[in-house]
Amino acid sequence: MTPPSIADEVNRIVTDDELRHALEGEITLEERDEFRTLFHWFTRRYPTPESRLAYVRQAYARWRRHAKPEFSRRASGDNEQRR
Numbered sequence: 001m002t003p004p005s006i007a008d009e010v011n012r013i014v015t016d017d018e019l020r021h022a023l024e025g026e027i028t029l030e031e032r033d034e035f036r037t038l039f040h041w042f043t044r045r046y047p048t049p050e051s052r053l054a055y056v057r058q059a060y061a062r063w064r065r066h067a068k069p070e071f072s073r074r075a076s077g078d079n080e081q082r083r
Helices: 004-011 016-024 029-045 049-066 069-076
Strands: none
Touching: none
16 A cells, blocks of 8 residues: 555646656656666567457556546546536
8 A cells, every 4th residue: 555645745746847757857867778668668568459458448448446536537538628
């Protein structure tokens, strides 16, 4: 189980400035290497599009079961305002 302080930080809503900073920042060599390692592991573990999609569906269902209700609703679009 994740300690509440860590869970709160992981599940918090980031500000526009935080998001912009993260998206516009440079990717370090360490981040690039970590991404490549994870990408190669994932594509070896799930070699076909079907197996990747099955994994994503299973992981999303698991996340929905354990997510705080407000995050789960937001991810499904339940809270979207209609225009």
